[in-house]
Amino acid sequence: MKLEVRNLSKTYRTAGRELKVLRNINFSLKEGEWLTVIGRSGSGKTTLLKCIAGLLSVDEGSIIRYDHWSIQDGKEEELQAFRRENLGFIYQDYQLFDQFRCELNVMLPLLPFEKKENVREKARSLLEKVHLSDRLEHFPHQLSGGEKQRVAIARALINDPKLLICDEPTGNLDERSRDEIIELLLKLNNEGTSIIFVTHDRDLMKLGQQTLQLKESMISNYLQ
């Protein structure tokens, strides 16, 4: 799946203020490529990821196209189906459900849509892939940060995403856990999953075929 982003701009309008966060961002991501996104805190990295996933509206004239489908033209139900079928998300703070065991956390995204036993089987094989077969019954609070992130990766893979969107996935991890996560992501990328990867980590900025640096070009205006 190819992603094309053209003239992507995003302005937040809140409480009588206008904050232009993204200005004319352009890039293309071919199937199986890895794009690393860097930029200072507040430069709009998370905003960019949300726009790409269709979780935020974008300014007029912005184009975000997957193969031949532009997400700005999709209805909400189409967008949800698109995300469910094509995208996976990984966050810095894992975003696991503390009340559920690891296996169930991994199963959750597909549970409403497929047979429970099939989803369980898939969750187990993914937890095996991230080397956590012996943690199926653990709750998130019983895991290390690196282990939590590996559960989160397994969950992000439950729908076989074509694009994995990673928002500082190693930001909370020590060097060893970080390296394990990167190794896992590189393996997925080698197997054909496209990756968009946000990082502050200097050691990781050169990963992938492309690096996009967001500048702090924010213009903040008071609306008339």
Ligand SMILES: Nc1ncnc2c1ncn2[C@@H]1O[C@H](COP(=O)(O)OP(=O)(O)OP(=O)(O)O)[C@@H](O)[C@H]1O
């Ligand atoms: N929903 C919102 N409404 C208004 N302003 C917002 C909203 N979300 C983010 N912002 C502002 O947009 C700017 C960019 O935020 P964003 O979270 O995209 O930055 P970031 O580069 O991901 O930062 P960090 O590296 O700290 O995570 C910030 O100044 C933030 O305050």
